[in-house]
Amino acid sequence: MRPTDLTLAEGLEALDKREISAVELTQSFLDAIERLNPRLNAYITVTGEAALADAAASDARRAKGEARALDGIPLGIKDLFCTEGTRTTAGSNILGGFVPPYESTVSANLKRDGAVFLGKLNLDEFAMGSSNQTSAFGPVENPWSRANDPEKRLVPGGSSGGSAAAVAARLAMGATATDTGGSIRQPAAFCGIAGIKPTYGRCSRWGIVAFASSLDQAGPVARTVEDNAILLRSMAGHDPKDSTSANLPVPDFQAAVGRGVKGLRIGVPAEYRLDGLAPEIAALWDQGLDWLRAEGAEIVPISLPHAQYALPTYYVVAPAEASSNLARYDGVRFGLRENGSDLKDLYERTRARGFGAEVRRRIMIGTYVLSAGYYDAYYLKAQKVRALIRRDFELAWGKVDAIVTPATPSAAFAMDEKQDDPVTMYLNDVFTVTANLAGLPGLAVPAGLDGQGLPLGLQVIGRAFDEETVFAVGGAIERAAGFTAKPGMMA
Amino acid sequence: MSYTIEGETGPWEVVIGLEVHAQVTSHAKLFSGAATAFGAEPNSQVSFVDAGFPGMLPVINEACIAQAVRTGLGLNAEIHLWSRFDRKNYFYADLPQGYQISQYAHPIVGKGEVEVTLADGSTKTIGITRLHLEQDAGKSLHDQHPTKSFIDLNRSGVALMEIVSEPDMRSPEEAGAYLAKLRQIMRYLGTCDGNMDEGSMRADVNVSVRKAGEGFRTRCEVKNVNSIRFVMQAVEAEARRQIEVWESGGTVEQETRLFDTARGVTRSMRSKEDAHDYRYFPDPDLPPLVLEQSWVEQLKASLPELPDQRRARYVAMGLSPYDAHVLTIERETATFFETVAKGRDAKVAANWVTGDFFAALNRLKRDISDPPVTAEHLGELLDLLADKTLSGALAKQVFEAMIETGQAPSVIVEERGLRQVTDTGAIEAAVDAIMAANADKVAEYRSGKEKLFGFFVGQTMKAMAGKGNPALVNEVLKKKLA
Numbered sequence: 001m002r003p004t005d006l007t008l009a010e011g012l013e014a015l016d017k018r019e020i021s022a023v024e025l026t027q028s029f030l031d032a033i034e035r036l037n038p039r040l041n042a043y044i045t046v047t048g049e050a051a052l053a054d055a056a057a058s059d060a061r062r063a064k065g066e067a068r069a070l071d072g073i074p075l076g077i078k079d080l081f082c083t084e085g086t087r088t089t090a091g092s093n094i095l096g097g098f099v100p101p102y103e104s105t106v107s108a109n110l111k112r113d114g115a116v117f118l119g120k121l122n123l124d125e126f127a128m129g130s131s132n133q134t135s136a137f138g139p140v141e142n143p144w145s146r147a148n149d150p151e152k153r154l155v156p157g158g159s160s161g162g163s164a165a166a167v168a169a170r171l172a173m174g175a176t177a178t179d180t181g182g183s184i185r186q187p188a189a190f191c192g193i194a195g196i197k198p199t200y201g202r203c204s205r206w207g208i209v210a211f212a213s214s215l216d217q218a219g220p221v222a223r224t225v226e227d228n229a230i231l232l233r234s235m236a237g238h239d240p241k242d243s244t245s246a247n248l249p250v251p252d253f254q255a256a257v258g259r260g261v262k263g264l265r266i267g268v269p270a271e272y273r274l275d276g277l278a279p280e281i282a283a284l285w286d287q288g289l290d291w292l293r294a295e296g297a298e299i300v301p302i303s304l305p306h307a308q309y310a311l312p313t314y315y316v317v318a319p320a321e322a323s324s325n326l327a328r329y330d331g332v333r334f335g336l337r338e339n340g341s342d343l344k345d346l347y348e349r350t351r352a353r354g355f356g357a358e359v360r361r362r363i364m365i366g367t368y369v370l371s372a373g374y375y376d377a378y379y380l381k382a383q384k385v386r387a388l389i390r391r392d393f394e395l396a397w398g399k400v401d402a403i404v405t406p407a408t409p410s411a412a413f414a415m416d417e418k419q420d421d422p423v424t425m426y427l428n429d430v431f432t433v434t435a436n437l438a439g440l441p442g443l444a445v446p447a448g449l450d451g452q453g454l455p456l457g458l459q460v461i462g463r464a465f466d467e468e469t470v471f472a473v474g475g476a477i478e479r480a481a482g483f484t485a486k487p488g489m490m491a
Numbered sequence: 492m493s494y495t496i497e498g499e500t501g502p503w504e505v506v507i508g509l510e511v512h513a514q515v516t517s518h519a520k521l522f523s524g525a526a527t528a529f530g531a532e533p534n535s536q537v538s539f540v541d542a543g544f545p546g547m548l549p550v551i552n553e554a555c556i557a558q559a560v561r562t563g564l565g566l567n568a569e570i571h572l573w574s575r576f577d578r579k580n581y582f583y584a585d586l587p588q589g590y591q592i593s594q595y596a597h598p599i600v601g602k603g604e605v606e607v608t609l610a611d612g613s614t615k616t617i618g619i620t621r622l623h624l625e626q627d628a629g630k631s632l633h634d635q636h637p638t639k640s641f642i643d644l645n646r647s648g649v650a651l652m653e654i655v656s657e658p659d660m661r662s663p664e665e666a667g668a669y670l671a672k673l674r675q676i677m678r679y680l681g682t683c684d685g686n687m688d689e690g691s692m693r694a695d696v697n698v699s700v701r702k703a704g705e706g707f708r709t710r711c712e713v714k715n716v717n718s719i720r721f722v723m724q725a726v727e728a729e730a731r732r733q734i735e736v737w738e739s740g741g742t743v744e745q746e747t748r749l750f751d752t753a754r755g756v757t758r759s760m761r762s763k764e765d766a767h768d769y770r771y772f773p774d775p776d777l778p779p780l781v782l783e784q785s786w787v788e789q790l791k792a793s794l795p796e797l798p799d800q801r802r803a804r805y806v807a808m809g810l811s812p813y814d815a816h817v818l819t820i821e822r823e824t825a826t827f828f829e830t831v832a833k834g835r836d837a838k839v840a841a842n843w844v845t846g847d848f849f850a851a852l853n854r855l856k857r858d859i860s861d862p863p864v865t866a867e868h869l870g871e872l873l874d875l876l877a878d879k880t881l882s883g884a885l886a887k888q889v890f891e892a893m894i895e896t897g898q899a900p901s902v903i904v905e906e907r908g909l910r911q912v913t914d915t916g917a918i919e920a921a922v923d924a925i926m927a928a929n930a931d932k933v934a935e936y937r938s939g940k941e942k943l944f945g946f947f948v949g950q951t952m953k954a955m956a957g958k959g960n961p962a963l964v965n966e967v968l969k970k971k972l973a
Contacts, residue, residue: 082546090545102539104546207546214775242548243777321775324580327589328543332642343584343640370580370770379772 022072094354104207132161182432189457323366568603
């Protein structure tokens with residue numbers, strides 16, 4: 001077995017048993033990146049030298065018996081996390097060669113636990129997109145391809161497309177990602193890996209380039225549910241620098257993965273049976289519920305009546321917050337500056353040149369919905385609907401312990417599909433956005449393949465700060481699915 | 492007596508409301524740990540939060556919240572246990588985040604009121620609409636380079652309290668008195684230093700005019716006026732301008748204006764039509780601010796005595812309302828007075844502080860924070876007067892020596908032998924000598940020229956180098972001249 005084929009848990013074991021050194025492990029990933037990244041474009045920046053130095057330091061710690069929770073594990077970092085001394089782009093030209101003089105709390109937590117950073121992963125510009133095609137650094141390619149059309153290049157999903165593609169293609173053992181409307185779960189599902197968006201407030205947002213503050217949440221992507229649990233434990237925790245960070249202890253998520261689902265009540269929301277839901281997706285969903293029933297769970301039909309308004313609500317709230325969060329990219333203090341005849345001209349030239357089309361579109365939508373005269377009709381109304389969506393879930397938790405739905409409405413699509421209509425593109429988030437609007441944890445688990453051999457995922461949604469149950473249900477689905485398929489392009 | 496401005500069409504009433512921006516006295520900014528000292532090198536007190544760097548998040552500084560609540564309590568205002576921070580979005584070079592965090596919809600402090608005292612001794616209550624917290628922006632410097640503007644972000648993120656009044660003021664004097672009162676209350680509380688020339692306090696003045704009995708007419712806002720005197724001048728200048736517009740058949744347009752202090756007129760800054768669409772919404776980085784009633788009670792219990800209460804206490808101590816007012820204008824003055832008066836006659840203490848001491852401050856151009864004699868020494872001086880070691884005249888002499896030397900009065904009395912003479916024998920001897928030397932005057936006095944008595948007092952005091960006890964000198968003279 002090649003070192004890059006090890007799961008994160010296996011990697012830790014191999015390092016502990018001295019079957020491999022952190023330097024060797026890191027080198028195999030760097031070799032893999034060198035070979036495959038020119039095609040996949042998953043990494044924007046590779047930090048090979050620093051990674052090898054960190055790996056050597058890790059080996060030294062292990063030799064002294066001072067190994068930490070993630071010591072020597074090579075990870076990729078989504079390029080939305082500020083990393084001290086390493087260029088951080090957010091997938092945008094407007095940040096230019098921005099090199100943060102600070103480290104995001106989440107990446108600092110991973111470093112604290114001994115992780116080795118291979119580099120910065122590609123993403124949709126400012127995390128706005130579901131295909132990774134809005135990145136100023138070019139699209140990422142999904143390492144999977146259709147059995148009947150292997151030449152067709154597929155998208156990895158977005159916005160954490162680089163993260164998901166890198167992990168699926170074995171260019172990292174795990175990666176950080178962020179999820180505002182589905183940006184962890186949708187690309188994880190498209191790339192046949194697992195990814196969890198934890199409860200809002202579980203991970204600090206400090207040092208992560210903001211998209212929509214009330215929805216953004218960091219989480220991991222990795223090949224297995226267990227690997228996600230290991231990573232999340234390191235990433236999570238209270239941070240006094242983020243006022244929305246929850247002051248709660250971080251449980252042992254890994255222990256919850258094998259807990260089983262006996263006696264759990266699993267909710268199935270009627271409203272997610274969308275008209276025209278692909279039969280393959282519907283079948284996979286039923287299959288997943290059967291697995292859980294077989295493991296001793298009770299399947300309970302529930303209603304989330306306001307879920308149908310989640311997508312339009314999301315596409316008011318997220319752009320509103322984004323238009324405000326992105327106002328700081330004005331060419332005055334850092335990043336790109338286009339000189340102008342006066343201050344206003346400088347702003348307009350800088351922002352027109354620095355932001356891509358999708359970001360500009362969302363800034364304009366956000367500016368519009370917040371502007372005087374429209375605020376009540378759009379933003380305020382959206383906040384009210386959001387409260388109703390939250391209440392739907394509150395009521396559901398009286399009946400069930402977790403909810404299982406499809407992760408995406410389809411398998412990965414091709415790079416040349418869904419280009420014209422942004423609304424069609426936005427539909428990718430239809431199953432995932434509710435968890436963001438309600439602040440709940442959501443896990444995507446690979447559960448099967450579609451007719452063309454592409455991975456499909458199921459989603460587990462849980463109560464706020466009850467990631468343990470989510471991991472337990474996800475672990476059960478994973479075991480039952482026995483998903484062993486591999487992408488065509490792999491290190 | 493109500494204030495009006497006489498126009499061609501008769502008298503006009505002026506309606507004034509003030510929005511005062513007061514910088515919170517605190518060591519750190521509202522949402523970052525950066526320092527707030529005045530006059531620091533440009534951009535030396537800026538955190539990544541204040542500069543709006545990617546991924547930076549605001550965290551509320553509890554000390555600033557406490558200061559706002561204390562101020563609210565000092566303004567007899569409602570404290571809202573639930574308040575919220577909104578973002579006010581607009582672009583400006585010295586606004587790094589592209590928005591200002593401000594309490595727009597749900598301020599921390601609601602309705603309150605203050606009582607102001609006017610020159611004629613009357614009082615008037617001015618309503619407070621609200622007090623909310625917000626962060627200050629940075630400062631653009633346009634005169635440092637021929638083609639470039641420089642930006643100093645030291646003030647970016649500094650906590651401000653915006654105190655909005657009701658349109659209750661009707662004259663420049665009332666506006667000035669209101670501003671002075673706010674400043675006084677905040678300085679007592681230690682919540683704002685009130686240094687208007689350092690920009691820690693500035694006012695936006697809303698002015699309209701109307702005929703008696705009318706409802707409100709259109710108002711204009713005069714932005715950023717930075718002294719009490721200028722506020723009063725701006726009110727009058729803007730009122731006169733509006734009267735002219737109305738009387739010439741025009742219409743006053745709602746707009747923002749600036750006060751040109753050199754020319755004493757207001758000029759248009761921007762009209763409402765091209766005013767910003769600020770796009771407010773709740774700041775998603777900050778959960779609502781929830782206060783415990785018990786915490787507010789604690790703050791309330793620990794408030795210092797406020798100027799109105801203190802003034803009432805002084806009047807109860809026997810001071811005149813005027814002295815009580817003068818002594819309580821500045822907290823430092825009142826503290827000084829109380830040290831002087833402690834265990835002594837309050838009225839005598841007040842006379843000395845408002846009389847000789849204030850005169851000395853004026854003459855020496857010094858401030859109460861840097862007094863020419865200490866309160867302790869002045870108190871001792873009063874003791875020497877009370878126990879008759881010094882006469883009033885001698886005390887004034889000793890006081891001047893105290894200013895010159897900084898020495899304690901007892902030391903000066905000892906070293907210079909300024910103790911007053913109460914020995915009747917010594918006084919009689921001096922009187923005898925004067926009468927002997929001025930036999931002609933004695934004769935004139937005895938033949939009825941009683942005015943000469945003063946001459947004898949003066950001569951005796953002079954002979955005794957001013958140290959004779961004035962009462963005894965009088966007594967002895969009366970007896971001997973009879």
